Amino acid sequence: MEMSMILKPEAVRFLSGVTSKKRLLQELGNIAESAYDVNHSRAVDALQERESLGPTGVGHGVALPHARLDGIENVVGALVLLEKPIDFASVDRQPVDLAFALFAPLEAGVEHLKALALVSRTLRDNSICAKLRSNNNPATLYTIMTEAQAVLAA
Numbered sequence: 001m002e003m004s005m006i007l008k009p010e011a012v013r014f015l016s017g018v019t020s021k022k023r024l025l026q027e028l029g030n031i032a033e034s035a036y037d038v039n040h041s042r043a044v045d046a047l048q049e050r051e052s053l054g055p056t057g058v059g060h061g062v063a064l065p066h067a068r069l070d071g072i073e074n075v076v077g078a079l080v081l082l083e084k085p086i087d088f089a090s091v092d093r094q095p096v097d098l099a100f101a102l103f104a105p106l107e108a109g110v111e112h113l114k115a116l117a118l119v120s121r122t123l124r125d126n127s128i129c130a131k132l133r134s135n136n137n138p139a140t141l142y143t144i145m146t147e148a149q150a151v152l153a154a
Contacts, residue, residue: 001111001114001115001118002146003118003119003122003145003146003148004146005074006074006075006076006077006102006115006118006119007076007077007078007079007142007145007146008035008036008076009138009139009142010034010035011031011032011035011036011076011077011078011079012078012079012080012138012139012141012142012145013027013031013078013079013080013081013138014080014081014083014136014137014138014141015027015080015081015082015083016082016083016084017083018080018082018083018084018086019084019086020086020087021051021086021087021088021089022048024063024080024082024086024088024096024099025044025047025048025051025065026044027080028043028044028047028065028078028080028099028101029041029043029044029047031078031080031101032076032078032101032103035076035078036072036076036103038069038071038072038076038103039069039071042069042070042071043067043069043103046067046068046069046103047065047066047067047101049067050065050066050067051065055088055089055090055091056088057088057089057090057091057092057094057096058090058091058120058123059090059091059092059094060092060094060124060126060129061085061090061094061095061096061097061098061129061133062096062098062099062100062123062124062129063088063090063096063098063099063100064099064100064101064102064116064119064120064123065099065101065102066101066102066103066104066112066116067101067102067103067104068103068104068105068106068108068112069103069104069105069106070105070106072103072104072105073105074105074108074111075102075103075104075105075108075111075112075115076102076103077100077101077102077103077115077119078100078101078103079098079099079100079141079142079145080098080099080100080101081097081098081132081133081135081136081141082096082097082098082099083136084097085097097133098123098129098132098133100119100123102115102116102119122145122148125148128144128145128148131144132144132145
């Protein structure tokens with residue numbers, strides 16, 4: 001699986017003014033709706049429902065919110081870089097400034113897990129996160145994410 005299969009350039013954003021986890025999930029719903037034609041309220045509800053099971057802040061300023069949704073064909077993603085980190089109840093209690101949301105079809109078993117593993121592996125790399133954090137241009141952020149896979153594989 002390749003990052004470009006789950007992430008579209010128009011699903012990458014730099015956001016200022018997001019001050020809470022709830023607002024971030026709303027923004028991720030907006031991106032899912034505009035980039036993938038996913039119903040906004042269903043996307044946000046599914047993300048919030050997943051968060052109620054346990055926070056998806058994985059540490060080092062990174063969150064990987066994810067949810068399964070009815071009515072989508074493939075696993076899709078949205079990447080957000082926040083201007084100011086927010087509390088996300090992460091495992092290391094550090095605020096989050098990078099969030100990659102995944103939306104998967106209800107019946108997507110292994111594909112959802114492969115996508116989650118790919119994103120997790122990519123954002124666990126400190127040099128990739130540093131590059132992402134030093135850029136606020138969505139096109140550059142997209143390039144960093146999609147080219148990171150080749151770097152990690154080398």
